[in-house]
Amino acid sequence: MASSSTQTLALQTDSSALNCFKEKLMAKIFRFYDEQSLTDVTFKVSNPTAHVPAHRLILAAASPYFENLFKGNKGNKPIIEINDIDSDIFERLITFCYTGQALITVTNVGAMLKAAIRLQLDDAITRCVEYLMAHIDEYTLHDAYMLERETRCEILKRKFIEYEIKNFMEISQSDEFLNFDVERLQRILESDNLNITREEDAFDAINRWFNYDVPAREEQLPLLIACLRLTQFDADFLLTHIQPLPGCELLAFKALSWISKPEARTKINMRFAEPRAVICEKTLLALCCVETWMNPTLLQYNKAEDKWQEYASINCDYKWYRTILKDDNILFTGGEKKDDETTSNIVRSWNIRNKTWQDLPAMKQARRSHCVVELNGKIYAIGGFDGKKSLSTVERYTTSDGWEFVSSLNDRRYNASAVTLNGKIYIMGGRNSGVPLKSVECYNPDSNTWTSCADMTECHWLHGVAVHKGHIYVVGCFSGNGTVERYDPQQNTWSKICSLEVGRGIIACASLDNKLWAIFFSVSGNKISVSVYNEENDRWEQKCAFPGHFVLSCYVVPVALLK
Missing domain, CATH: 2.120.10.80 (Kelch-type beta propeller)
Structure with missing residues (x-):
């Protein structure tokens, strides 16, 4: 019999022949599975009830779950019941054990990930996480965070934090951000690669998180403020915004000393004295x-x-449209057609990188001279003119549900302007049937209501x-x-x-x-x-x-x- 060192040498000198052998072997094994030949175990799976035959040796090699199962008393039975995984998902993962591939979709990725964790299929877990992150816009952030909480999958959590660092400005405006635990937020804020244009962006995000539940988060606030690059703020900002925060007086004092006394910096213990390595x-x-x-x-x-x-x-070839920047695209919404001057509900996306057009689902209502904003990843089309009258209607777009109406404005208006701030939409001014307006309204997406704010001092459109x-x-x-x-x-x-x-x-x-x-x-x-x-x-x-x-x-x- 050849020694292990001789075998290793043989493998090294003829790796191409070895790869060919492995490919033939795996192809043969999968054919046995496909033809249900020489199988030695059958799984009875529920929802709907199905029988899935397989080979013990292959499954044991692919997963410690199956290895331990077959070594135990339950594993000796010719038919083994699996009651906590749907039959379709289970069969896909059994196929993965043979081929390393599985059909993952937006609709099944959550169930696939949960089942892969249950069956201890590490490679399948990785594939599910990679798919989810690649299709995060389709899956929605809310559902993705729910999945992370349910599975407690460390790989998914790590990938999410990478995503949050890269897309911090968008994430920090989401509802999910308000429920981050302090440890997660620390990991994000500590990153030198945090994708912000200025340090104030990170401070604003902390402030929003803190104000969501002040009594419960007062003690945790200094931990997050310490993650900021405080030396990048000027003295006025430190005195006005940092020093008044509970527990942050010393942090502000150290940063002020670092800024005002360069000769003493070696004696001042600043956790983050330098600016972030990557500022976009x-x-x-x-x-x-x-x-x-x-x-x-x-x-x-x-x-x-x-x-x-x-x-x-x-x-x-449209006019009176309104636009918004969405990721790498400029979205053109509504407007008036060139040929017949009718108001349109068309929505098109122009890619800044590729300089190409793409059609998106049309709005429910034709409108021009309206407002369009993005809030928490959703696009809102607000008010405008339909060719005959001013509009008060508001509709919202998501990739999952398309366009749907939400609560209407209190006042009809077109040629107004709108922005988002602190998780709400503000719309101001414009005209109603030709009459200039100075009124202002605020939309709260949580309650789906518009409320009046203080009027501007003058009318604007x-x-x-x-x-x-x-x-x-x-x-x-x-x-x-x-x-x-x-x-x-x-x-x-x-x-x-x-x-x-x-x-x-x-x-x-x-x-x-x-x-x-x-x-x-x-x-x-x-x-x-x-x-x-x-x-x-x-x-x-x-x-x-x-x-x-x-x-x-x-x-x-x-x-x-x-x-």
């Missing part, structure tokens, strides 16, 4: 057009050179709006006054800040690099002007302008997306 650099994209709105141009802002350049021309540092900013333009108002959601109050000298036209706003940007068409110069708000001096500072006409929308996108 972002820039602006502006969707611009002539008065007809058709065939818009997408312009990219180069921050380093303070200039705008054309990124793409988009072939679009086709105005710019952006969320910036926990406040909502409204910049009037089409009304011709250039008034800028700021809304405090905690106090439910509006206040005016420095006005912006703008001409009559459409304006877009965005928050980038911790600054508020306004992009608008200047009639006098026949160009698109760009201004950045200086909060310390309460004034607007001019940036690079560029030839053009109306700016329809403005998006903050990763620079890497445009390469």
